[in-house]
Amino acid sequence: MRKTITVRSFTAGSTVFARSAPPAHWAGVMEGMLKLDNITEEGRVSTFAGVPSGAWFGEGSVLKDEPRPYAVTALTDSVVALLPRSEFLRLLHESHPFALWLIGQLNARLAHYVAQVQTDRLGDTTAQVAYSLSGLFNDALFPNTARRITLSQEELGRLSGVSRQVTNRALQELQERDAIRLGYGSIEVIDLKVLQAIAREG
DSSP states (O other): OGGGOEEEEEOTTOEEEOTTOOOOEEEEEEESEEEEEEEOTTOOEEEEEEEETTOEEOHHHHHHTOOOSSEEEESSSEEEEEEEHHHHHHHHHHOHHHHHHHHHHHHHHHHHHHHHHHHHHHSOHHHHHHHHHHGGGOTTTOTTOOSEEEOOHHHHHHHHTSOHHHHHHHHHHHHHTTSEEEETTEEEESOHHHHHHHHHHO
């Protein structure tokens, strides 16, 4: 399998996959962080997810053999592993442990987005920001996320579905509650349990 993987480097801001690109590969982030988003004809950006180091993504399009419904962009300088679709399907059909692992991934991803919808509809804006940030530390989906991540307030706001100004106020509250520490262009999670508890408060 390793012989079939291609490793590519992407500078911050560069396109990893364009929207509607064919699902030729399943992708894993070896270093850095990516984002999944769409841009409307009016130029508005909707960010669906951040993908930190250690995570694989895009299995839905690969399984269905459908064009990718979103663009994938490097948030930071990143290194990405690309596994050909044919090899992904071979593993799925021939490896029982891989199939079970993939089912677990899909289940964890579904649970993550169901909880996100609930937080978006029932929680306050601080809970929304806390959930989007703590979601990057979901052990099932993102097992290797470093506690200090390079993420702008604007990007976190897009992940949370709120403005940069609202994000700033929420982050200040999270810092006051000793959940995070803010740096220049970075956020350090110092107490993940507190951050997760705030995310559930609503």
